[in-house]
Structure formats: C-alpha cells, structure tokens
Amino acid sequence: MGIEYLSGIKPGAKIDLSQFTNKPKIPSPETYLPELNIRLENLAKRLNAQHGDFLEINGQIKMSGNDEESSRALIDAKETLWAQDSGKTKELMLADREKNPANIAEISTTLLFDKVLREEFIIVRASTYDDYENGADQLIIDKKTGAVICGLDDAILGSSAKDDGEKKKLKIDKKMQSGGAKIKYGATINEAGSLERKNLNHIPIFYFNLEKSEMNNILKSLTTDNQELTKDEMLVYGKLINSLLEQAAEYKNDESLHLELRNNLQNFTPSLNKMQNYIQPKI
Numbered sequence: 001m002g003i004e005y006l007s008g009i010k011p012g013a014k015i016d017l018s019q020f021t022n023k024p025k026i027p028s029p030e031t032y033l034p035e036l037n038i039r040l041e042n043l044a045k046r047l048n049a050q051h052g053d054f055l056e057i058n059g060q061i062k063m064s065g066n067d068e069e070s071s072r073a074l075i076d077a078k079e080t081l082w083a084q085d086s087g088k089t090k091e092l093m094l095a096d097r098e099k100n101p102a103n104i105a106e107i108s109t110t111l112l113f114d115k116v117l118r119e120e121f122i123i124v125r126a127s128t129y130d131d132y133e134n135g136a137d138q139l140i141i142d143k144k145t146g147a148v149i150c151g152l153d154d155a156i157l158g159s160s161a162k163d164d165g166e167k168k169k170l171k172i173d174k175k176m177q178s179g180g181a182k183i184k185y186g187a188t189i190n191e192a193g194s195l196e197r198k199n200l201n202h203i204p205i206f207y208f209n210l211e212k213s214e215m216n217n218i219l220k221s222l223t224t225d226n227q228e229l230t231k232d233e234m235l236v237y238g239k240l241i242n243s244l245l246e247q248a249a250e251y252k253n254d255e256s257l258h259l260e261l262r263n264n265l266q267n268f269t270p271s272l273n274k275m276q277n278y279i280q281p282k283i
Contacts, residue, residue, distance in 0.1 A: 026216055030099040035223035036107050040125075043114055047122065051195035054187070059110060060125040061139070061185050064197065071129040071184070078132055104219075105210050106137050109240065111222050113140065116229065116237050116278050120144065121271070122195065126151070127185040134182055135175070136205070142271040146189035149268050150181040151205040168207040176251060180261040181205040202260040204268060206247045208240050229280075238279040248272055 037058065044055040056062055063071050083090040097103060106125070113123045120143055126136035136151045175181060179202055186200035217232040229237075251257060251265060 027219075029101050029104040029212075029215060029219060032219045032223050033099060033104060036104065036111070036219075039111050039223065040107060043111070047124070047195070054195050054197075055124060058125065059107075061127045061130075061187060063127050063129055063185050065185075067184070071127075075128050075132060101212070101215070105215050108215055108218060108222060109208065109210065110138055112218060112233060112237055112240075113138075115222070115233070117275060120274055122187075122189075124187065126183065130183050130185055134184070136181055136183055139183065139187065140271075141187060141189060141195075142268070142274075143189055143193070145267065145271065147264070147268040147271050148186065148188055148200060148203055149206065149271075150183060150200075150203040151207075168209070172205060172207045172247075175205055176254075176257060176261070179258040180264070202258050202264055204248070204251070204261065204265045206244050208243055210236070210240070214239070234280050241275050241279055245272055245276060 040059040041057045044057050044059050048054055054062060079090055079094065083093040086093050086096075088096070110123055110125055113121070117123065117140075122139075122141040122143060124139050124141070125131075126134075126139060130136040138151060140149050141147070181200070181203040183200040183203060186198050186203075187195050188198045188200070190196040214236050218230075218236050221230045221233055248265065248269070251262075252269075254262075257265075
C-alpha cells in the first residue's frame with residue numbers, strides 16, 4: 001500500500017501552512033487568577049459591609065479569638081515544613097499553591113455559587129486553619145435557617161475525573177463515618193439575620209468533581225461584569241448541585257452516622273431543595 005498524503009498535498013512540494021486552521025489556544029487557569037482575586041475581594045467587601053469585619057479579602061473567614069495566635073503558629077509551622085520539603089522559599093511555595101488549578105477550581109466554585117445563590121445563601125471560604133487542619137474549603141450557610149454544610153472539599157480536575165472522584169468519595173465517606181466536619185472558625189446566622197462566629201461540629205461535608213474543560217468554560221464568564229448566568233455556568237452549577245443531592249441521599253438514611261451529623265444533614269434538606277430550584281431545565 002502506498003503512502004497516503006493529505007488531500008491536495010503533492011509529495012516533495014512545499015506546504016503552505018496558512019491553509020490549516022489553528023485552534024485557538026485556551027488560556028491556562030492561572031491567567032484568570034488576578035481577576036478572580038478581584039471578584040473574591042468584592043465578595044468579601046459586600047459580605048463585610050452587611051455582617052461586619054468577618055472575611056479576609058480572599059473570601060476566607062478571619063481567624064479570631066483566644067486561639068488565634070496558636071492557630072497562626074501552627075499554620076506557620078506547616079507552611080515552613082512544606083516549603084522545606086519542596087525546596088522552595090515559603091513565599092514561592094505559597095505562590096505556587098495559589099496558582100494550582102485545584103485552588104483556582106475552589107475559587108471558581110465559590111464565585112459560581114455566590115452568583116447563583118447569594119439571595120438565599122452565604123458562601124464563604126473556610127479559614128486557613130480549617131483548610132489545613134480540617135480539610136474544609138467552603139461553607140454554605142442558609143440565610144433563613146442558619147443551617148450549614150461544609151466544604152465541598154477540593155474540586156477534582158482532569159480530562160476525566162472518574163478515578164479521582166472515587167478516591168475523593170472514599171475520603172469524604174471516611175470523614176462522614178467519623179462524625180462529619182469540624183470547623184474551628186465557623187459561622188452561622190443569628191436571630192438578627194447576621195453572621196455569627198461559631199465553632200461547628202458534626203457538619204455534613206461533600207465533594208464535587210469539576211473537570212478542566214468545565215472550569216475553563218466558566219472562568220471567562222466569572223471574570224466579567226456579566227450579572228446574568230451563562231449557559232455554561234448553569235450547566236456546571238446543575239451538575240454540582242445534582243452531585244450534592246446524590247451524596248446527601250446516600251447518607252440520609254445511614255443510621256451508622258453520628259446522631260448530630262444526621263440531624264444537621266436533615267436540617268439542611270430544605271436548603272438543598274432551594275438550591276435545586278435554581279437549576280434551569282431549559283438550557
């Protein structure tokens with residue numbers, strides 16, 4: 001069998017590369033990081049204006065109280081150790097962590113949920129202490145009831161997140177079976193409708209699978225001033241909420257879970273239903 005050449009191309013002839021259409025290059029996630037940080041700062045300013053000096057400019061809950069000094073010491077010790085293990089300065093190590101696609105995915109889901117749910121929910125990032133010590137990324141707080149779910153843990157990235165999702169499912173299941181999430185620097189809503197600092201225990205924790213292609217689809221829209229939800233944003237939101245509902249259903253009747261964890265999960269059920277109502281079927 002002879003060698004088959006591209007249509008219109010003669011062997012030995014000079015090839016005009018201009019005839020081939022180049023696919024547009026997709027920006028790397030870290031390209032959007034400066035604008036994402038501006039969006040997080042706007043989120044923090046808005047919530048701080050409503051509830052007091054509660055959040056850092058990156059949307060994380062501020063550490064406050066008698067244990068703040070010891071918490072910061074622990075954070076410093078961990079970061080110093082991680083920097084030594086990586087062979088980098090602490091500053092460079094932290095900069096690399098910030099540019100990590102998993103961190104950008106966490107920011108993206110925070111901004112997406114805030115964009116969809118801000119009228120009825122408060123979405124904040126967990127404190128650095130609770131990130132490092134308790135594996136918590138975010139808190140979703142129902143404005144009406146004060147019910148809280150934790151975490152959403154680290155978003156999973158990859159061309160296919162199936163295998164990593166199974167590992168994450170096992171990790172979350174282990175946490176749920178051991179009593180749920182503990183949040184040292186947590187928050188809830190008080191009777192006056194304001195955020196109130198509160199140590200939280202036995203909080204339901206869930207994970208999400210977010211593939212690279214899905215994150216790329218929403219990064220551009222999340223970093224614009226478009227107040228309307230885009231089709232891509234609603235598709236990703238719908239997938240994430242459906243995943244959350246499926247996980248909640250798995251644990252709903254699990255009598256092996258700690259009683260307080262089961263009660264907290266039950267208390268958040270009406271909130272889950274409200275979150276589901278935001279999924280647009282005609283997209």
